[in-house]
Amino acid sequence: MNIRALIAEDEWPARAELAWLLQREKDVTLCPAAETGDQLLALYDQHRPDVIFLDIQMPGLSGMEAARRLLNEDRGDGNPPLLVFTTAYEDHAVEAFALEAVDYLLKPYDEKRFKQALGRIRKRLADRSPTTAETLRTPASPFSLHRDRLLVDHGEKMVVLSPTSISYAVRVERLLEIHTEKEILQSKMTLQELEDKLREFPFFRTHRSYLVNLEHIREITPWFNGAYNLVLKDENQSRVPVSRSSAKRLFQLLGR
Numbered sequence: 001m002n003i004r005a006l007i008a009e010d011e012w013p014a015r016a017e018l019a020w021l022l023q024r025e026k027d028v029t030l031c032p033a034a035e036t037g038d039q040l041l042a043l044y045d046q047h048r049p050d051v052i053f054l055d056i057q058m059p060g061l062s063g064m065e066a067a068r069r070l071l072n073e074d075r076g077d078g079n080p081p082l083l084v085f086t087t088a089y090e091d092h093a094v095e096a097f098a099l100e101a102v103d104y105l106l107k108p109y110d111e112k113r114f115k116q117a118l119g120r121i122r123k124r125l126a127d128r129s130p131t132t133a134e135t136l137r138t139p140a141s142p143f144s145l146h147r148d149r150l151l152v153d154h155g156e157k158m159v160v161l162s163p164t165s166i167s168y169a170v171r172v173e174r175l176l177e178i179h180t181e182k183e184i185l186q187s188k189m190t191l192q193e194l195e196d197k198l199r200e201f202p203f204f205r206t207h208r209s210y211l212v213n214l215e216h217i218r219e220i221t222p223w224f225n226g227a228y229n230l231v232l233k234d235e236n237q238s239r240v241p242v243s244r245s246s247a248k249r250l251f252q253l254l255g256r
Contacts, residue, residue: 001125003027006049008034008066009086010058012199013249014107018053018086020202020214020253021114027122030200037061044070044081051082051102051121067101082124084117108252150197152178154185161185163201167232168212168240169194179238204250206230206242214253 005028009015015033022028031047034040038061040052052070056063063085071080083101086109102124103117150161165180171191178185178194187194195203195211202214212230219231226244231237242250 001027001122002029003051003121003125004029004031004047004049005051005053006031006034006040006043006047006081007053008037008040008058008063009053009055010035011055013253014055014086015199016202016204017109017253019200021109021111022053023200023202025118028118033199035059037063037066040066041069049081050125051084053084053086053105056085056087079128082121084121152185153187153189159185163198163203164213164215166198166203166213167216167234167238168210170211170240171209179234181234202253204246204253206240206246206250208243210240212240217254 003025005022007015007018007022007030009018015035019030019033022030031049032043034043036058040054040063041061044052052067054063054067058066067083067085084103084105085101086105086107088107102120105113105117150163150166152159152161161178161180165182167179167181169176169178169191171177174188176187176189176191176194178187191205191209191211195205198211203211204214206212212232216232216234217230218233218237220242221229221231223229223241226247228242228247228250230240230242232240
């Protein structure tokens with residue numbers, strides 16, 4: 001079974017944390033993420049996810065209202081998407097389950113509760129007939145075809161990278177240095193542009209000039225005044241600074 005999941009979340013740290021948890025599951029494929037309820041409705045029509053992890057409070061159209069529209073409108077799905085509501089507050093639980101949500105996850109996410117939610121999702125999908133489940137899936141979308149490839153400019157050429165091969169990226173004067181397991185690429189894209197392209201992967205902005213792959217961290221060492229250094233797994237044991245303002249969120253993402 002391949003579960004197509006879509007995250008609708010307006011806060012980047014929470015979106016990145018949930019994407020990281022989902023990417024660790026071999027039977028889950030991530031669709032592009034939505035940051036508003038209106039984006040969710042548009043992306044749902046394009047990608048037909050099996051399950052939506054939906055933040056209740058988002059700018060504009062709320063998560064609850066977006067969910068009602070998905071469930072009430074005839075969108076030719078055969079079956080509506082499964083819903084898992086995500087929020088920092090418990091007071092919307094009754095309303096969420098009134099919409100027949102599969103589960104209700106509180107932020108910051110507890111990995112055990114996340115696993116329980118996935119178990120419920122798998123059971124619900126397994127109960128659907130194969131014929132019906134297949135009608136939820138369009139032919140392979142551009143995202144599903146290319147989610148493991150990244151096109152990066154390097155001098156006069158374009159280089160195709162696997163996002164997982166990137167250890168970190170750093171802004172150096174007018175260029176962006178992208179450090180991979182085998183080489184260093186110099187790109188004209190901005191750090192923000194790269195971060196946006198990697199939003200479905202476990203990358204974190206440790207400093208205004210650095211973006212790091214959380215899977216490539218070897219250890220964390222104190223620096224001074226509440227800041228830290230990351231030591232990476234590459235041959236050079238590269239060091240990446242972590243600003244004091246980013247340290248707390250980084251430790252949360254790493255499960256501390």
